[in-house]
Amino acid sequence: VTEERSGGRWAWLLVVAAAAAGVAGGWWLYGIVTGT
Amino acid sequence: MTPGIAPWLSARRYDPRVVQPMREGSMPARTGPRLTDLLLYLVGVAVLVGALTVAWRSMRAVMDIGGMCASGGPYHIAVRCPEGVDILLIVAIPVGLLAVGMIAWFGSRIGPGFASVAALAWPALFLSLGWNFLEYGLAATGGWDWAWLICGVLFVAMGGIPLLVAIRGMPRGDRRSSGPTWAARPAASSGGAGVTVSMGGIRPSPGLTYPSERASSDATPQHVGLASLLRQVQGMTVAEAAGTTVAEATRAGDPAEAGEADPPAGMVEQLERLARLKERGALGELEYLQAKQAVIDAAAKGGTA
Numbered sequence: 524v525t526e527e528r529s530g531g532r533w534a535w536l537l538v539v540a541a542a543a544a545g546v547a548g549g550w551w552l553y554g555i556v557t558g559t
Numbered sequence: 560m561t562p563g564i565a566p567w568l569s570a571r572r573y574d575p576r577v578v579q580p581m582r583e584g585s586m587p588a589r590t591g592p593r594l595t596d597l598l599l600y601l602v603g604v605a606v607l608v609g610a611l612t613v614a615w616r617s618m619r620a621v622m623d624i625g626g627m628c629a630s631g632g633p634y635h636i637a638v639r640c641p642e643g644v645d646i647l648l649i650v651a652i653p654v655g656l657l658a659v660g661m662i663a664w665f666g667s668r669i670g671p672g673f674a675s676v677a678a679l680a681w682p683a684l685f686l687s688l689g690w691n692f693l694e695y696g697l698a699a700t701g702g703w704d705w706a707w708l709i710c711g712v713l714f715v716a717m718g719g720i721p722l723l724v725a726i727r728g729m730p731r732g733d734r735r736s737s738g739p740t741w742a743a744r745p746a747a748s749s750g751g752a753g754v755t756v757s758m759g760g761i762r763p764s765p766g767l768t769y770p771s772e773r774a775s776s777d778a779t780p781q782h783v784g785l786a787s788l789l790r791q792v793q794g795m796t797v798a799e800a801a802g803t804t805v806a807e808a809t810r811a812g813d814p815a816e817a818g819e820a821d822p823p824a825g826m827v828e829q830l831e832r833l834a835r836l837k838e839r840g841a842l843g844e845l846e847y848l849q850a851k852q853a854v855i856d857a858a859a860k861g862g863t864a
Contacts, residue, residue, distance in 0.1 A: 534597065534669075538676065541601040545608025552609065553616045556643035 596668045603661030607680055610655035615687050617644045617651070622695045626707070655680065678725070685718025826858040 553559070620641045621628055628640035659677045666674030692711030696704045830851060837847040 531670075537597075537601055538604055538673075541604040542608045545605035546612050548605060549609035549612025550616065553613050553647060556647055557620065557641055558643070559620075559641075 593668075596665045599661060600665035600669055600673065603658045603665060604676065607655055607658035607662060607677075608683075610651040610658060611680070611683055611687060613647050613651045614655070614684070615691065617648045618688055618691050619695075620644050622691060622707075626695075655684075679722075682718040682722040685714045686722075689714030689718060826854055829854045 621644060624638055624641070628638045628644075629636045630640045630645050659680050662677040662680075663674045666676060689711045692707045692714055696707030696711055699707065833842065833847060833850050833854065836842045837844070842850065
């Protein structure tokens with residue numbers, strides 16, 4: 524039960540991590556395409 | 560995969576031992592998402608944020624050269640767009656919309672609250688682009704650029720006002736939370752023998768909170784009556800798995816036998832709710848009749864079920 528509760532929190536950490544990866548990926552893609 | 564999330568992902572969707580949490584006017588939530596749903600949801604979040612980042616940087620690149628540019632076509636172009644920026648802006652918008660759809664779709668499949676993250680795309684877009692307008696408007700050469708400042712104020716209002724309204728509209732408990740959660744706990748704590756699953760209460764810790772478990776200051780007779788009904792439904796689902804009758808399961812989950820006070824909800828109200836559950840398909844014909852009889856029997860004995 525405790526593990527399942529913490530599973531929810533882990534999933535939300537994954538959401539935050541995905542958002543951070545999105546920022547990094549978008550920044551990288553812009554740099555690649557524009558050469559800056 | 561982390562040890563913490565593995566049990567949640569491996570939970571069976573339609574495990575008969577698990578009570579499907581129900582809410583008036585909504586479909587029963589699933590007990591656990593599939594790994595593919597979660598992965599595609601996370602991809603949607605990453606793509607959306609990536610598209611917003613690309614749009615934000617592209618906008619700044621255009622504002623660096625005065626705010627207007629052009630590329631292609633047969634005309635003489637006074638200010639050419641930075642290389643690739645026009646393509647990035649054109650692509651970022653539909654890709655971002657696609658990502659919003661992914662978040663809404665797969666978020667609704669993995670648990671309550673997750674799909675609502677898609678709604679943050681609106682304030683994120685307008686607040687981030689509004690920041691660009693304000694920054695460049697205040698830092699313009701020769702004083703403030705009022706055109707950009709007005710755009711900035713409009714964008715911040717368009718993004719910020721809905722966000723503030725949404726935050727103020729959330730229940731107090733939700734505002735204190737760190738985000739939606741789902742949780743499982745033994746139903747024995749509420750008189751049953753299975754497992755109950757959170758309705759996605761946005762509090763960080765609890766599982767499904769019956770209305771009667773709220774602070775006494777905001778508990779109403781309707782809350783207490785609904786709690787009683789939820790216990791009955793829980794008993795029915797446990798009964799299905801155990802092969803026992805609904806009446807037996809309902810008696811097992813009777814709050815009166817657990818030492819709790821009898822809820823003052825009326826029999827008619829409970830019967831109406833049972834009818835609504837049956838109309839929604841949450842209860843089969845036989846289950847409905849048995850539950851209905853249990854309510855009538857309890858009322859005949861002078862109490863409520």
